[in-house]
Amino acid sequence: MKKISLWALSSAFVLNACAQQNPTALKYGALITADDARKHLSILASDAFEGRETGTPGAEKAANYIAAEFKKLGLQAPVNGSYFLNVPLTQNALKTTTFTINGKTAEYGKDYYLSGTYSDNNINVNEFVFVGYGTDAEVSATDLSGKILLWINEDKPEASTTPNTSYRLTKKRTKTIEYLRSKNPAAILAANPGIAAALSRFGKSVTSPRLTIKGAAAKPVNTNAPLFNITIALADDLVKPSGKTYDELKTASAAATTPASSIKSAVTISYTTAKSDVKAVDVLGYMPGTDLKDEVLVISAHYDHIGLNPDATAKDKVNNGADDDGSGTTGILEIARAFAQAKNDGHGPRRSILFLGNVGEEKGLLGSEYYSEHPVFPLANTITDLNIDMIGRVGDEYIGKPDSANYVYAIGSAMLSKELHEIGEQANNTYTKLNLDYKYDDPDDPNRFYYRSDHYNFAKHGVPIIFYFNGVHADYHQPGDEVSKINFPLLAKRAQLVFYTGWELANRDKRPLVDGKASE
Template structure:
């Protein structure tokens, strides 16, 4: 693991009388520090205890709690006097609707699922799943939406670790994952990149788990952005279908005349079978919204730095005494930190120290459903053109500790993106950390395209990075309460969260005030 280098070479170039910025030097650390100091643990806690309260019912996308959360944020920006930049009516709901960027989602709910397996055009196996009749089905939806009923070749890919030379475009790979969830996520990502239509998961769940999966298949389904004005429907992730048992897998491979070896493993490669999946769905419109506030720059005001966090969470399971997923860390922590950063920039602007480039504060919805709010913003309705967006600083889960981090210090933050897409943004972030007193451990533990967790694709920065917008994703890792009812405001480290917020403010300050934009370099993400 690489720990942050103290940018000593850059710092020695910072002479008191110098007027020009060096490659990594912060021009006026004292000025930056003056406004960083307005980001306080007490104010963060004050916001988060409201934002992660049971009253918001877990902020499920499109549900009343999420929509109330959006209006709470809009009201905070209105109180601060920060301009609205949404597309809602300027005079709606006491003026706060002007901060909203409404969008519609499509929710598909399964009625039935039929899988037809053929060999050279001859049917060999059929699976039919319908509500109230799940006994004969050997294929059950795991997640995602299967709507394309054209045949795809069935290719056995084992655990997905060796895909070299396989033509997987338009196929249904049969994946037999091991116990490592990170490795499975990496395999699913690789299969999606290779053009698979969907994936069959050859697992052997317990009967209880299987029954639960079959029952949940008929609950309200996955959300997606619908096709509008020629735009493709949001994919929302690679559809996955569960093969219900080892016996079902053996029957499938037996139909292909493929035998397992002595250890029960099947050979990799094309099975000679095709699968067609027909899903009957009902569709419902779900309304949601992003929240957008704006501080206009000065001489470089047509360029913008976007700071983002997601305002939604995963709702309420409705069964038991403590059922609400409050999402204090995920992503209440990023949400309220952005409010404090916005307040710091507003104080600077009011004092005549406003940013040269504009700052867009973007709270997105639908992150938990597949990065949908940021996808809507970036792909369908960017309020400032993407080519004028110089960088994205994304904040998601910065309030807790990763128990698997591998080092003792707790005053850390994971930096994802950075030099993978722009050496400049990496260097400026490190310089801010060294010169303005935040002095955090900047860890690159997950900063790799080969990270099995694929965190560089799993939050809203991805929808900027795919357009080669330099970004940093600030993150402190998952923990035992991730997507659980225990993710509550009383477990947050507000002192460290304030330090991370000051770091992000300082990096945004550098991005907004330097003469040059951060150059795209490194491997990128396309």
């Protein structure tokens, strides 16, 4: 007989403890319906809200709508009598005035993009350094000070492993960038095969002006070398004077440790940043608990999206963001309504609940970052964040599968608390019986979903989280993300899962035990 660990025994206890349906929870969970969800989402994702881009009138309309709904439900306004937490932001409109390689002009948003906030600069050189994968063996013997570097933005192949070739930075590559920047180069050109497709599909998202938190919470202007993400075509233009292609240089670097080498190529880069203040708010609705009211459960979703379509010739001018994340915002409104009715009927939660509508998620998780740094309720008393980001559609990987209308990705539930994971599992087994898919429940997942929504700003402070997500689809960050494509029964069922999980968390005797470490 196999030994049974103490954790397995405790997990079994949690499972058995919640095995019977709670008729009270069942009664109020049933209030979350497809019809009510449709009413909210048809407003939030309408053309009148112009895609809810942070800092625009459309986002302000959405914030006002959410606050009005919170008020109707009788939720308290916890920010000095207001439902709004001001999130002070600065818009950094980066403009590359010049980017030429051997006299050929590169186009911003087509050939390259630059992330971050940097001081104005002009760079004019006659050679660059190809640093391969940027390992110590490749660059330690080379003076990189003041040089432009061409870097392979992929994990270097290793025996018996499949390298991560996504353009999204892994922890390993982030450390490589830090190492390269310690050599004081003028700029780093990060080449990856996925950049061209990313710019073609998500151009507005990656090239629009950057927003940053201002004031005491602001990050200092980056004085390090800027990191330009470039296409392989642009990399080929850069290395052409060497007589080789970029892929040939990459293949040689992958096969052996090749020292960094200088290549003659005339490169001119000039960039400047214009700054302006932006108005933005998180929307908070608070339900005080009873005997455990000092402890707070957060249920969150971001209400912002990416705004208007910049293509002047496009027939559809609005990125409505019905799924991303109108569905999650609708979810928290429905969940709040269920809890509010329960409270009105004398079945209010033991713990307090904060319904949090975050702004600026699409701009870098800014609203949740600001809240986590300026919490209205102490994070030490925050027991869990249940975060909902896209629950209204069927993701690409489930199209055509038998359970395409009965699944949700659950991300991060066990990373900080095994007990929270079991609570989420049991809530599902008892009430909703969705297929909980943990495919992306991994900090090292190439898609990095764990780091890409608002829950992460709670998790990095040690607050356990569960992130509910349906996966990306063809209309992700596209004008086609419309209300007409939402599966409302599925949205409602996923929201019910969050409600039942929240009901258990808000009413159980003890908060989930934190037994994991926050990932960076």
